[in-house]
Amino acid sequence: MVKIKDIAERCGLSVASVSKALHGKTDINPKTVEYVKKVAKEMGYIPNSSARMLKTNHSYIIGLLFIDSTNSGLTHEYFSIILSNIRDECKKHGYDITFISNQLGKNECSYYEHAKYRNCDGVIIACADFKDPRVIEIVESEIPTITIDYDFNDHSSVNSDNIQGMKDIIKYLYEMGHRNIAFIHGELTSVTQKRIKGFYNACSEYGIEVNEDFVREGRYHIPKVSGQITRELLQNKNRPTVIIYPDDYSLLGGITEIEKQGLRIPEDISVVGYDGILLSRLMRPIFTTYVQDAVEIGKKASEKLIEIIDNPKVTLPERISVVGKLQEGQTVKKLN
Amino acid sequence: MVKIKDIAERCGLSVASVSKALHGKTDINPKTVEYVKKVAKEMGYIPNSSARMLKTNHSYIIGLLFIDSTNSGLTHEYFSIILSNIRDECKKHGYDITFISNQLGKNECSYYEHAKYRNCDGVIIACADFKDPRVIEIVESEIPTITIDYDFNDHSSVNSDNIQGMKDIIKYLYEMGHRNIAFIHGELTSVTQKRIKGFYNACSEYGIEVNEDFVREGRYHIPKVSGQITRELLQNKNRPTVIIYPDDYSLLGGITEIEKQGLRIPEDISVVGYDGILLSRLMRPIFTTYVQDAVEIGKKASEKLIEIIDNPKVTLPERISVVGKLQEGQTVKKLN
DNA sequence: CTGAAAGCGCTAACAT
DNA sequence: ATGTTAGCGCTTTCAG
Numbered sequence: 032m033v034k035i036k037d038i039a040e041r042c043g044l045s046v047a048s049v050s051k052a053l054h055g056k057t058d059i060n061p062k063t064v065e066y067v068k069k070v071a072k073e074m075g076y077i078p079n080s081s082a083r084m085l086k087t088n089h090s091y092i093i094g095l096l097f098i099d100s101t102n103s104g105l106t107h108e109y110f111s112i113i114l115s116n117i118r119d120e121c122k123k124h125g126y127d128i129t130f131i132s133n134q135l136g137k138n139e140c141s142y143y144e145h146a147k148y149r150n151c152d153g154v155i156i157a158c159a160d161f162k163d164p165r166v167i168e169i170v171e172s173e174i175p176t177i178t179i180d181y182d183f184n185d186h187s188s189v190n191s192d193n194i195q196g197m198k199d200i201i202k203y204l205y206e207m208g209h210r211n212i213a214f215i216h217g218e219l220t221s222v223t224q225k226r227i228k229g230f231y232n233a234c235s236e237y238g239i240e241v242n243e244d245f246v247r248e249g250r251y252h253i254p255k256v257s258g259q260i261t262r263e264l265l266q267n268k269n270r271p272t273v274i275i276y277p278d279d280y281s282l283l284g285g286i287t288e289i290e291k292q293g294l295r296i297p298e299d300i301s302v303v304g305y306d307g308i309l310l311s312r313l314m315r316p317i318f319t320t321y322v323q324d325a326v327e328i329g330k331k332a333s334e335k336l337i338e339i340i341d342n343p344k345v346t347l348p349e350r351i352s353v354v355g356k357l358q359e360g361q362t363v364k365k366l367n
Numbered sequence: 368m369v370k371i372k373d374i375a376e377r378c379g380l381s382v383a384s385v386s387k388a389l390h391g392k393t394d395i396n397p398k399t400v401e402y403v404k405k406v407a408k409e410m411g412y413i414p415n416s417s418a419r420m421l422k423t424n425h426s427y428i429i430g431l432l433f434i435d436s437t438n439s440g441l442t443h444e445y446f447s448i449i450l451s452n453i454r455d456e457c458k459k460h461g462y463d464i465t466f467i468s469n470q471l472g473k474n475e476c477s478y479y480e481h482a483k484y485r486n487c488d489g490v491i492i493a494c495a496d497f498k499d500p501r502v503i504e505i506v507e508s509e510i511p512t513i514t515i516d517y518d519f520n521d522h523s524s525v526n527s528d529n530i531q532g533m534k535d536i537i538k539y540l541y542e543m544g545h546r547n548i549a550f551i552h553g554e555l556t557s558v559t560q561k562r563i564k565g566f567y568n569a570c571s572e573y574g575i576e577v578n579e580d581f582v583r584e585g586r587y588h589i590p591k592v593s594g595q596i597t598r599e600l601l602q603n604k605n606r607p608t609v610i611i612y613p614d615d616y617s618l619l620g621g622i623t624e625i626e627k628q629g630l631r632i633p634e635d636i637s638v639v640g641y642d643g644i645l646l647s648r649l650m651r652p653i654f655t656t657y658v659q660d661a662v663e664i665g666k667k668a669s670e671k672l673i674e675i676i677d678n679p680k681v682t683l684p685e686r687i688s689v690v691g692k693l694q695e696g697q698t699v700k701k702l703n
Numbered sequence: 704c705t706g707a708a709a710g711c712g713c714t715a716a717c718a719t
Numbered sequence: 720a721t722g723t724t725a726g727c728g729c730t731t732t733c734a735g
Contacts (some may be wrong), residue, residue, distance in 0.1 A: 032483075034728055045706045050730060077483045082728035085711045090417070090473070092465070099550040105451040106444060115441040118466055125455065125472040129428070129465045130454055136427070136461040147368075147413045149463065170544065254649050279713060283649050311617050311647060313590050315626065370712055380721045385715060397722055418712035507721045706735080711728105718723070 042070055048172065051076075064276055075114045084150050093121055094131040094151035094174075096142060096166070098159040107252065108308040109325050110158055113179065116329025117155060124337050125172075126152070133165065143169040149218045161221070175339040176342075179329065180222050182350055187339065189234050189332040189351045191232040193222055196321040199227030199357045200238075200303055203319075204273055205237040208366030212262050213245035213271035215257050215281065223277075230275075236319065244269075250276050254284025261285040265292055265300075273301035273363060277310045297364035307358050316361030369410045378406050389414075395512075420486050429457055430467040430487035430504070430510075432478060434495045443588065443678075444644040445661050446494055449515065452665025453491060460673050462488070469501070479505040489672045491515065497557070511675040514669050516558050518686055523675065523689045525668040529558055531655040533565030535693045536639055539655075540609055541573040544702030545637065548635065549581035549600050549607035550615065551593050559613075578607075587613050590620025592683075595619040597625075601628055601636075609637035609699060615647045615656055633700035642693050652697035661690040 035053070039046045044067070051059045052067035084090045097104045097114065104110055121128050131145045131154060142165050146154050153175040159166050161181045170176050170183050204212060211260040214230050217223045227246075234241050245264065250256040257276055261284070264271060276282040282304035286296060294300055296316060306309060307322025331351050339346045370387070375382045380403070387395045419428045433441055433450065441447055457464050467481045467490060478501050482490050489511040495502045496519045501592070506512050506519050514524040540548060550566055555561045563582075570577050581600065586592040593612055600607060608649035613617040618640035622632060630636055632652060640647060643658025667687050675682045 032728095035730095036728080046729080047707075047731080048705055053707090054730090058704065062706080067385075077480050077676055079486070079728055080484050081417040082711090084417040084727080085415070085421055085713090088711080090475070095396070101721080105454070106447045108442060111442045111447045115435070118441070118468075122466075122468045122470045125470065127465050127468075130457045130461050132460065132463075135457045141727045144413050148416050150417055280645075281650065283646075287430070287649070287651050298643050309616075310619075313616065313623070314610070368712095371714095374714080382713080382722055383715080384722075390714090396722065399720080415712055418727090419714080421712080421729090422714045424727080468720085704735105708734090709729090709730105709732085712729090714725105716725090717725105719721080 032079075032118060033076050033281045034079070035076075038067065038071050038074060038076055041074065042067055055163070066331075087285060088150075090152050091126050092149060092151050093117075093126050093128050093333070094146045094149065094154040095128050096131050096154060096156040096169075098160045100160060100309065104158050112325035113157055113329040113332075116326050117157070117333050118331045120246070121337070124333070125332075126337065130165045131169075133261065137348055141165045141168055143172050143174070146174055153177070155332050155336055156181075157332070167341035173344065176335060177330060177336045179332055182221075182251075185348050187346075187348045187350070189328050189334055189335065189353060191222075191323045191325075191328055192352045192354045193225040193227035194232070195352075195354050196305065196323070197226045198233040199240070200275060200305075200321055201237060202360070203231065203357055204275075204301075204303070204363065205239065206263040206364050207301075209273045209363075210239055211242070211245075211269070211272045212239060213247070213274040214243075215247050215249040215260050215274060215276050215285075217249060217251035219248070219278035221297070226277075237330045245271050249277055249281060254287065255279055257281035258284040258288040261288040262292070265289070265294070272301070273303060274365060275303045275305075277305060279304040279306045279318060280310050282320070282324035283310075286362075297362050301363040303363060311358065318364040319360035320358050321355055322358050324353050368415075369412050371412075372413070372459055372539045374410060375405065377410065378403055384611070405531045412611060424486075425463050426486035426488050428485060428487050429453075429462050429464050429669070430468050430482045430485065430490040431464050431548070432490060432492040432495050433503075436496060440494060445642055445659060447662035449493055449665040449668070452494070452637075453669050456666045456669035457673070460669070462673065467505075472487075477501045479508050479510070482510055487676055488676045489513070491668050491672055492517075492670070500526045511672060511679065513675070515664060515668055518557075521684050522654050523671055523682075523685050523687070525671065525689060527558075527560035527659045527661075527664055528688045528690045530565035530568070531688075531690050532641065533562045534569040534659055536611060536641075537566065537573060537575070539693055540639070540699065541549050541575065543637075543699050545609045545699075546575055547578070548575060549578075549583070550611040551583050551585040551596050551600075551610060551612050553585060553587035553613035553622075555584070555618075555641035561693075562613075564633045581607050585613055586693045590616055590623065592620070593617035595626040597624040598628070601630070603627070607635070608702060609639060612643075613641060613643045615644050615654060618654060618656070619646075619650075622698075633657040633698050634676055637699040639699060640645040643691065647694065647696070654694065655696035655698040656694050658694050660689050673691050681703070 035046045041051045052064040110306045156178045182188045304318045304320035307320045311318035375385045390399040492514045518524045640654045640656035643656045647654035647656045
């Protein structure tokens with residue numbers, strides 16, 4: 032492996048000068064810079080990040096916390112788009128990314144320890160159990176962090192605007208003439224709570240009376256569960272004119288059940304999803320769903336974190352909200 | 368940051384002894400080991416990987432090449448499952464992963480340079496343009512690599528068994544009485560070539576006469592394209608009894624077109640997908656498709672690479688084939 | 704403008 | 720069983 036020392040010898044310079052030249056510092060002869068760079072290239076010089084890191088305490092590595100409790104994290108489209116865009120945005124700024132786990136060699140460790148071990152300049156917490164003491168530990172540590180879809184006090188976060196999302200859905204349903212709305216939401220995470228809040232606020236705003244029996248807890252990404260709840264909702268004599276699902280996969284489960292009951296969508300009953308995954312646009316009828324802007328969420332999280340890393344003192348905690356947009360689709364019928 | 372020297376001072380030992388104790392070496396008093404470990408824990412010692420790497424030339428980092436040229440990449444379920452399982456398997460062995468790109472700080476670089484810069488012990492090439500000189504460069508370098516779904520001479524690879532996949536499909540179709548089979552395949556990658564080969568071989572084996580007009584090139588993951596080709600196939604007077612698609616998303620495009628033409632699946636025409644993504648099991652009718660074992664592919668790739676890293680001399684290049692299984696589903700009709 | 708030298712934190716010969 | 724020491728490759732004062 033060719034190193035700076037080798038270049039120095041070949042150029043008849045000191046390692047210090049070569050290092051400076053390679054970094055284009057100003058206190059060095061431009062011709063020397065040019066010469067050194069040329070020789071370095073010829074010799075196939077590749078810097079060694081470990082040596083650099085050891086000296087500078089700056090790794091240009093960003094740690095990622097993507098913990099899939101149910102083996103679902105990375106494989107869900109929402110998160111994989113976020114990941115993909117974090118990667119691209121970090122790359123643009125010269126940062127690499129690595130996953131943070133609770134494993135260090137043969138031993139267990141905390142997320143903080145792992146991130147420290149790898150000298151991460153910052154950590155993006157994309158999906159994790161935010162109540163986990165080990166997650167809290169890293170957030171409250173000196174490592175800059177940014178959370179996605181969760182707010183810690185005095186820490187920056189990027190949030191998909193779930194309140195607005197529900198409001199947009201309700202507004203659309205209202206305009207389409209729906210007044211008898213069922214809402215199946217996911218397990219009670221903070222995201223879910225925001226959606227529930229948005230749901231009630233919007234209903235109240237539009238003077239829609241909420242039937243509490245029609246607000247039901249399901250499970251994210253488990254079509255069977257929403258299918259079952261759908262069946263129960265349909266049995267109601269005064270059944271809802273529209274059902275809102277926690278996500279597009281759940282919506283699919285609902286659709287399956289509805290069709291099994293011999294009902295047509297949207298003629299007999301309307302349905303709405305959430306997320307706006309690719310599938311929602313490929314299905315016929317096209318799903319009415321709220322498209323979360325996962326691309327922007329990934330980008331913003333990376334940008335903000337890098338901003339904090341670059342200006343640790345100056346940067347204030349910020350809660351960035353990323354709005355999505357309603358995909359009207361074809362699964363909601365206009366009433367009257 | 369507490370370092371070995373701090374522990375040494377506190378324990379009244381040399382840094383060498385502390386280092387040995389921390390690694391549980393044998394030439395050190397067990398009581399000392401215990402004591403040192405206790406003190407290290409108390410002081411919150413976290414090793415520094417850069418220093419370690421610099422000294423040992425062993426990073427415990429595996430580089431990942433996941434280049435998404437538009438259609439493939441992180442957001443496709445097949446690859447995200449592979450990624451997820453690479454991550455888990457590497458973690459199990461104490462390895463971390465990082466993405467390799469062509470960006471090094473502010474400058475462009477080759478994949479090899481990037482991997483070298485980060486001292487990757489090995490690289491998994493999961494999706495990339497295998498004809499790209501920069502991909503070839505890293506494969507032919509001294510860095511251990513393993514490719515997924517592509518074979519380089521004298522290099523290890525893990526392959527989803529595409530030939531077997533097609534054979535299983537044809538066998539099933541044959542048993543279901545189909546003799547007039549259309550096959551829409553993806554753009555001509557090496558994977559596609561294997562599938563085509565498997566298709567022809569199997570047809571010949573079962574005495575199925577292939578109508579060349581019914582073997583068509585489509586595009587992976589572009590439902591519209593397969594929809595268009597489907598339409599053309601349906602216009603044929605002696606139209607096929609079954610259409611095989613390059614993937615499940617494409618199949619969805621085909622289904623949309625078929626239903627638009629007022630035909631029913633599988634009563635009027637049968638269809639078959641490839642991949643076996645989650646969606647294929649949620650749709651009604653359930654897709655008949657070949658389920659690739661992405662979990663196993665990710666695991667095997669990691670295992671094999673780590674084996675090569677651990678035994679660079681001993682390990683022979685190996686082409687590992689991972690078979691999937693046919694999901695019979697409900698989109699193929701039994702004829703006669 | 705260039706160079707000498709210190710040192711980042713750690714490991715592993717090689718003493719003792 | 721423990722300690723001494725050199726050095727991994729790099730950056731960065733500080734001196735010239």
